[in-house]
Amino acid sequence: IPFVPRFVSENQILAAYDYVVIGGGTSGLAVANRLSEDSSKTVLVIESGPMDDGSEDFKIPYLGRGYKNFGTKYDWNVTSVPTASLGNRTIIMPQARVLGGTSSINGMQFAKGAPSDYDAWEELGNEGWNFKSLTKYFEKSENFTAPSKKLVEEFGITYDESAHGSTGFIHSSFPNFLWPQLKNWIGAMKSLGHSVSQDPANGGALQLFWSPSSSNPDTQTRSFSREYYDGARDRPNLHVLLETTVTKLLTSGDERIRVDAVEFSSSVGAPKKHVKVKREAVLAAGSIFSPQILQVSGIGPTSLLKSLGIEVVVDLPGVGANLQGHVYIATFYQMTNVSLSAANLTTNTTFYNEMYELYKAKRDGPFTNGGASNMIAMLPLSDITSDNLHSLLETPSETSYRDTSISKGYQAQLKILLRHLTTPKMAATEMLWFSEGGAILSVMHPLSRGTVTTTSSSLLAGIPAINTGHLSHPLDTKIFIETLRYTRKIIATHEMRELGLVEVLPGAEVNTDEQLEKAIRDGSGYMYHMTGTCSMMKRELGGVVDKDLRVYGVKNLRVVDASVQPLIPAAHVQSTIYAVAEKAADLIKAGSLWRD
């Protein structure tokens, strides 16, 4: 067929493509764009969701910060299984099902982690994966615009333009409007001795720093992975098959397995079809679905596969293990000395309408702002507690898999975290002021681990079982308790008292360790930064992909999404996902497989 329509129907696709990218999300579109730069290679992206409808719920930062799209046709509607450590609560885990993936609905925070976060990946045995070597990929994905003079003067925003990219597909910039109460928060933190780093991009993602948003500064709208697609839509060698779900990888071979074809279906009950893979299959379905696709294809823990009657193709115990994410707890205050805050947008319709009109007319005001502040505090353990937590750092976590390689891998991770978390160079906790009147507190390097396991041999039978494992490790809970106590110190400063704060959540009467722990277990939520379920680690440590992101035991299959991050960085993860995807594309293009 002629290579004309970029969106193809299943009757129009070619019989075979050089590269088949599974999942047209944050990482998948980035990789597809870069691979299709070579006009001699054919690339097919298979995405389960549709194109977004271009509505304001996606585009406007205040409206599009996720919640409006939760539970819609653009969401996979994922819920965890009841988690014992959370009092058997289930957690809603939105995952976008749309071209552009979860970058279409996320909170738009866009900053990388500290150098130690990435150097730890190399220390785990992934040669070439460190802060320095990833820098060029962070820059390649980014198109940074410095904050306006007005914002710099009013809020003292600092930045280092030379540490940012300027030609990438993802815009990073600052909203045209910040709520003034943020100045009190910054003043309070400074009064307690915290300094403001110049820029997270140049290695300064520690203490306080200004974090840009993934936002187009000209239109003040979301910048997201679909722009990688938009930038490649004229290429005749790129096809995108929407509303089609990959159901299985079809493999052959004994010693070294090969993915021959990718099986897909347009809906439950529709006939299964397949497309052949000439060179490589690239898995980019995200941390929940990439492991599930591997498992139903026979690549995973033998015990799980056998229990579901799935033929074992490669025994890889790490598939679906090592799930890590950032859990948060929100404190909330009534601001009795503040006449106007983001809370008024939900309580005062006239104000809401005026601000909406302001946005439409001038691209200014609170609708340019996603709500969570662009000022982030990433504090090391020593800043929030003087307790010696060594013994807790050495305590292993409960994981559902009892496999030796996974527990060896976990021990290796603990060692590295122990080394870094006891220094000021790695953040243990994040504190964000949000403009409704509260602080969002989150454990950045959780020691708890969860799992993702398919419950059926058929991918279409439903979402996998997700055990978040949250707060199953005592150190995570301890860090939360100490962070909550530290927040009260911040709230007690002169600068914060000016706002007339009255604590609503967890409530001034919640004081003892036991009370605070209960508030945390009952009230914590998830930042949806799922990582680690197809970890890049040595195979003997429970790894799923090697340092070239190739799945162990399979000749022509790579994973390129959030699931490969073996240790979650102390950062909102999207900028790292883009950087990893950019590097993945270079690895695939370098074609070490073909040299082999």
Ligand SMILES: Cc1cc2nc3c(=O)[nH]c(=O)nc-3n(C[C@H](O)[C@H](O)[C@H](O)COP(=O)(O)OP(=O)(O)OC[C@H]3O[C@@H](n4cnc5c(N)ncnc54)[C@H](O)[C@@H]3O)c2cc1C
């Ligand atoms: C509400 C919310 C707020 C967030 N806020 C922030 C933030 O402010 N900053 C930040 O850095 N990060 C944030 N994140 C996290 C970040 O957006 C995600 O980690 C990231 O987008 C994941 O990228 P990915 O490529 O791994 O997966 P995704 O972007 O989710 O892409 C996976 C794609 O694969 C498709 N897919 C899945 N299974 C199949 C299948 N079987 N067949 C075909 N297609 C399939 C999906 O539909 C999806 O499009 C947030 C996440 C959420 C949910």
